[in-house]
Amino acid sequence: MGGFFGVAAKGDCMTDLFYGTDYHSHLGTMRGGLVVHDGKIFTRFIHDISNSQFRSKFEHDIIKMQGNRGIGVISDNEDQPLIIGSHLGDYALVTVGAIRNIDAIKREAFKKRTTHFSEMSHGEVNPTELIATLINQEASFEEGIRRAQKSIEGSCSMLLLTKKGIYAARDWHGRTPVVIGKKDASHAVTMETCAFPNLDYEHVRDLGPGEIVLMTEDGIEQKAGADGTLRICSFLWIYYGYPASTYEGINVEESRYKCGAALADRDNVTADLVAGIPDSGTGHAIGYANRAKIPYERPFVKYTPTWPRSFMPQNQAVRDLVARMKLIPIREMIRGRRLLFCEDSIVRGTQLKDTIRRLFEYGAEEVHMRPACPPLLHGCRFLNFSRSKSELDLAGRRAVKTLEGDESRNLDKYADPSSKCHAAMVEFVREELGLTTLSYQRLDDLTKAIGLPKCNLCTYCWDGEG
Secondary structure, eight states: OOOEEEEEESOOOOHHHHHHOOOGGGGGGSSEEEEEEOOSSSEEEEEEETEEEEHHHHHHHHGOOOEEEEEEESSSSSSOOOEOOTTTTOEEEEEEEEEHHHHHHHHHHHTTTOOOOEEETEEEOOHHHHHHHHTSHHHHHHHHHHHHHHHOEEEEEEEOOOOSSEEEEETTTOOOOOOEEEETTTEEEEEEESSSGGGGGEEEEEETTEEEEEEEEEEEEEEEEOOOOOOEEEEEEIIISSOOOOEEEHHHHHHHHHHHHHHHHHHOOOSSSSEEEETTTHHHHHHHHHTTTTOBBEEEEEOOSSOTTTOOSSHHHHHHHHHHEEEEEOOHHHTTEEEEEEEEEOOOOOHHHHHHHHHHHHOOEEEEEESSSOOOOOOOOSOOOOSSSSSSSSHHHHHHHHHHHHTTTTHHHHTTTTTTTHHHHHHHHHHTTTOSSSOOOOHHHHHHHHHHGGGGEOOHHHOOOO
């Protein structure tokens, strides 16, 4: 997905920028970038972080960077930040989101024969450069950002570092959070509020959907109102978001406890222990264990010092190997016991199937799985949550394909937890994974655990409503 952080300070901003950006490392897998402006020039560094930590790549660069305003980004794919020269002036740009109509915007841009794209990778236009092209077509940064917001299909939140200050803009439907913080000598903007406490920032407010502000060391000036409609991504609370972060006034960890409790309320299985698939399943499992009065334990642990994130490599076989190597079972806590696991979600199920098989090999009597969200039936259109090239990669859609002969038939029925179709799909996935029992979270319980009205949440992955 990606994440960004920006600082405008009365003194040097580099320490805050460096650590604030680093607190977004769980959101992106491929590139990290920092750019700072010292009142005269931009200084920028971009590095590959696919097999190393952000901090290790930039700890020497920040010695060479000085300035009172800067922006940083962790990106899933493209190189960022970009430094742009235009009739609006020079500026640096970072973006987070997913643009689904890139080809259409590119064709429209090429009608102006002076338009070109230079940041090409694997034959594709850099989405951040595409956004810059849209911004540059207007007479001001505010108008250009608004044009970009209204032109794209998908989502795009952004930061622009200019000589005036830092423009922060939340995507039109607020699918990603953009939050302002303040301390004595500076202001900051972040996607993850977990970046604030240890840097001594106090939360000021969340930007509304479509809102644009100009941030300087002296304060925040609104440039365009929150004219969009909030449809923030539910998966921020279920999986992507860091436990210490809060969006729209709702903390991630607290929401996960409520998700686990909701699963327990609808369950009647007997188990000896409850565990979470680390790390994102842990909060859900604690919530389940506390409500069900079943001990929470750790029958396997995650080895993180050297193994990168399991979905980072592009090759599925390598992803599966990485996932296996970093998750270490504890035989003494598995043998002869009935285990119930909470997981944030079941996407493809390939890594989970191997984990379940190993638990039985280590002597588990029963293995029960309780995902914290409903079955995924649609690939994400807005934030690249699932990188599956085909929706048939999703465990739920594979089940529909087998049961219906057509992966797109009767999806509304399969999304209904009270239907026979849903029960048949769940049973198919249970057998495929080799579980003793499988029961998914209901969507109404999920939205209740988050605490926002369903109309303000994007639930496209589950019911096609985004």
